[in-house]
Amino acid sequence: MKNKRNKLLFITTATFLALFSTVCIGQTSSKGKELQAIFPKGNLGPAENFTGNAWNIGLVANDSTYNTVVGNVYFEPGARSNWHIHPAGQILIITDGVGYHQIQGQPRQTLRKGDVVKCPPNVMHWHGASPDTGMLQMYIIPNTEKGIVTWLKRVTDEEYGGKNE
Template structure:
């Protein structure tokens, strides 16, 4: 019985120590909601012909004839967004941090946040980017690149963006 009590106390002390370590780590984390935890390095600033504001795309998977899929990461600073565009085979976004907006033409603006997966059907006009106050980081996946990758169109106006 004494042996079981000593083991129990040892386990309990270990749990208390683990919990207090977690609390110290949580306290040392940044509390600024606008700071995102980058999974991938932020790339070079994207061209003004494709983005309004500061957006930083980084390619992670180049197109090839075997996988016929590209993937990358884009970090949008608050207020930044893509132009209207389409993808011949559609697009998938996986939101890895922050808060953003997206819109399919003719539909209302939707909010996207960390953990969301957004699918854009083939050849459907849409845009996506950060919310006005918080940046957003997303992984993008474009399948079947043999059909084409993207057709860029006009910028999303401030009036369109602020309809949220």
């Protein structure tokens, strides 16, 4: 049953991506390079959870069948999330731009188009765009029956500007 559910979720997500892959709403970085978005920009994320502007659109709503949330975030250059945790973890798929991701206690990682990141369950982390280039990311939050997200403190400028891995 679980294997069928995973296969159906994969097929549904792949079909959705194929149907909407022709929607190209450009988001521009500060260097003038237009990022190729495949989804609409969405809604501005709340200032209490983000530094700078981050735009979110939900793609797969939570329900009791799939227990998964899928969405897309566009981080403007310099924008980033607060530190946060996901009780069941999170998967990020970078679809364009350049950004950062950091797990607490580890060096900051640079992310680029095509990178896939697994954020482990109940581990504090943050992600966002680089200072001069925006970043587009899809996020997948599985097993939402365990909870979705707990927002924590802001990422300081020192943490944001920290050394890369």
